[in-house]
Amino acid sequence: xxxxxxxxxxxxxxxxxxxxxxxxxxxxxxxxxxxxxxxxxxxxxxxxxxxxxxxxxxxxxxxxxxxxxxxxxxxxxxxxxxxxxxxxxxxxxxxxxxxxxxxxxxxxxxxxxxxxxxxxxxxxxxxxxxxxxxxxxxxxxxxxxxxxxxxxxxxxxxxxxxxxxxxxxxxxxxxxxxxxxxxxxxxxxxxxxxxxxxxxxxxxxxxxxxxxxxxxxxxxxxxxxxxxxxxxxxxxxxxxxxxxxxxxxxxxxxxxxxxxxxxxxxxxxxxxxxxxxxxxxxxxxxxxxxxxxxxxxxxxxxxxxxxxxxxxxxxxxxxxxxxxxxxxxxxxxxxxxxxxxxxxxxxxxxxxxxxxxxxxxxxxxxxxxxxxxxxxxxxxxxx
Ligand SMILES: Nc1nc2c(ncn2[C@@H]2O[C@H](COP(=O)(O)OP(=O)(O)OP(=O)(O)O)[C@@H](O)[C@H]2O)c(=O)[nH]1
Ligand SMILES: [Mg+2]
Numbered sequence: 059x060x061x062x063x064x065x066x067x068x069x070x071x072x073x074x075x076x077x078x079x080x081x082x083x084x085x086x087x088x089x090x091x092x093x094x095x096x097x098x099x100x101x102x103x104x105x106x107x108x109x110x111x112x113x114x115x116x117x118x119x120x121x122x123x124x125x126x127x128x129x130x131x132x133x134x135x136x137x138x139x140x141x142x143x144x145x146x147x148x149x150x151x152x153x154x155x156x157x158x159x160x161x162x163x164x165x166x167x168x169x170x171x172x173x174x175x176x177x178x179x180x181x182x183x184x185x186x187x188x189x190x191x192x193x194x195x196x197x198x199x200x201x202x203x204x205x206x207x208x209x210x211x212x213x214x215x216x217x218x219x220x221x222x223x224x225x226x227x228x229x230x231x232x233x234x235x236x237x238x239x240x241x242x243x244x245x246x247x248x249x250x251x252x253x254x255x256x257x258x259x260x261x262x263x264x265x266x267x268x269x270x271x272x273x274x275x276x277x278x279x280x281x282x283x284x285x286x287x288x289x290x291x292x293x294x295x296x297x298x299x300x301x302x303x304x305x306x307x308x309x310x311x312x313x314x315x316x317x318x319x320x321x322x323x324x325x326x327x328x329x330x331x332x333x334x335x336x337x338x339x340x341x342x343x344x345x346x347x348x349x350x351x352x353x354x355x356x357x358x359x360x361x362x363x364x365x366x367x368x369x370x371x372x373x374x375x376x377x378x379x380x381x382x383x384x385x386x387x388x389x390x391x392x393x394x395x396x397x398x399x400x401x402x403x404x405x406x407x408x409x410x411x412x413x414x415x416x417x418x419x420x421x422x423x424x425x426x427x428x429x430x431x432x433x434x435x436x437x438x439x440x441x
Contacts, residue, residue: 062110062252062259063102063148067132067174068155069167070096070117070124073188073225077155078103078112080225080241087114100135110151110248118170129174136177140267148263149175150255151248152183158190158199158222168206172215177266180258182251183217186244190222191236219247271386272379272440275313279375280435282309283368287427287434290367291360302367306333309371310378317382325392332378335402348411357423364427368434369414370406376438377405413437 066074075087075097086103088096097114104111113135116128139147154171175181185207187199200220207216223240230236285305310332314321321329357365381398384390390397417433 060256061104062150062256063113064110064151064153064248065113065115065132065149065175065178066153066155067115067171068117068188069157070119072117072155072157074117074155075114076225077153077186077188077223078114080223080238081112081245082108100131108245110252113149118167118174125170129170132174133177136266140177140263140270148259149178149181150259151251152178152181153244153248154183154185154217155188156185156199156203158187158192158195165206165209168210172210172212178259178262179265180214180262182255182258183215184244184247184251185217185220186240187220187222188225189228190224190240191228191230193236196222218251221247268383268386271316272383275316275375275379275382276435276439278309278312278316279372279379280431282306282375283372283435284428284431286371287364287368287431291364291427291430302370303333306371306374309375313375313378313382317386319382319385319392328392328395328398331395331399332381332402333374335374335377335399335406348415357418357421357425361421361423361425361430362418364430365414365417365421365434368427368431369410369417369438372431372434372438373405373410373413374402376440377402380440 066078068074073089075089078087079085079089082103082105084105086105087101097116099116101114102111103114116131118125118128136149139149152175156167185203187196187203190196190199199222203217203220221240221244223244224236224238225241227238228236282305286302289302289305310329311321314329319325381390381401385392417430417437420433421430
């Protein structure tokens with residue numbers, strides 16, 4: 059069976075490492091007070107008795123800078139996991155440790171926690187209230203945690219369980235002590251939620267990758283649109299739409315690489331067709347003549363050409379992002395050329411002309427290519 063990963067996270071000194079040792083039944087994680095016993099880097103612990111791995115993290119501190127370091131270390135680890143071939147290092151469950159003796163879950167702690175784990179949007183959360191020595195206070199502490207989470211309103215981040223624990227015996231004096239408790243319950247609940255956590259971890263990772271790919275792609279489209287607007291602003295008759303095609307080919311190639319769609323013998327036709335749609339004089343000509351017909355628009359040839367060039371590239375780029383995304387997700391393949399052509403052509407239809415006119419209306423005779431490109435990108439961006 060697949061071994062899931064549990065991220066153990068919370069403020070410094072709450073007892074994360076002590077809890078990990080208690081669950082694994084051996085002293086593997088460094089614990090203690092002060093800098094001596096502090097966990098200074100992310101560490102994975104496991105043994106054959108427990109069907110999941112435990113990831114000990116750097117604790118959050120009361121200062122902004124230290125928090126930032128702790129947040130970044132979790133984020134960096136998560137991002138590393140997103141790299142190809144490391145998918146089994148995803149996070150499947152989170153234990154958010156809250157100190158039961160502190161009796162206050164500051165909303166700040168919760169914000170820091172949510173930020174550090176923001177990549178794992180649907181992974182189940184178990185809140186463990188550590189150092190729950192006082193049996194009397196346990197119910198109150200659970201309420202406190204519930205309330206703080208309810209206030210942040212994000213339903214998918216609500217904890218699935220809130221479990222008070224004592225990880226190791228706590229002696230009040232020679233006769234009075236608080237025995238370990240909650241550990242077996244924590245293990246049981248973790249096992250129970252793990253199948254769902256494995257699914258959620260996969261989904262969150264896939265979603266994260268998709269969001270990253272799209273963001274990266276949009277920077278490529280933005281840069282290419284700017285380049286296109288600059289080239290377009292050079293006063294040459296635009297009918298020579300071919301002038302843009304090297305830039306467009308480069309853009310489409312970069313986008314396909316981001317989505318891992320290879321350019322080979324098999325996909326040749328797909329690639330040539332995608333650029334053809336973008337370089338078609340049809341769309342450009344339609345747009346030019348439409349623009350010339352609007353009364354009151356008098357932008358001059360170079361601004362007009364820059365608008366057309368920027369619009370064609372932005373529309374082609376965003377259309378390509380959508381197309382490659384569908385292929386990456388497995389919904390379509392490079393054999394679906396007709397689908398791609400229809401989709402791209404629809405992006406260059408009357409909608410296109412309307413958008414170009416909207417851009418033209420927001421600009422003036424003296425607008426520079428960068429401003430023009432920015433307007434084009436905003437209008438054509440996939441929502
Ligand atoms: N007796 C007792 N002591 C505990 C318990 N949990 C934590 N402690 C003590 O609290 C101190 C801090 O615990 P750690 O487990 O090192 O805390 P941590 O969250 O890993 O701290 P950082 O690594 O700095 O983030 C240690 O001295 C532990 O012995 C518990 O259940 N019982
Ligand atoms: Mg520690």
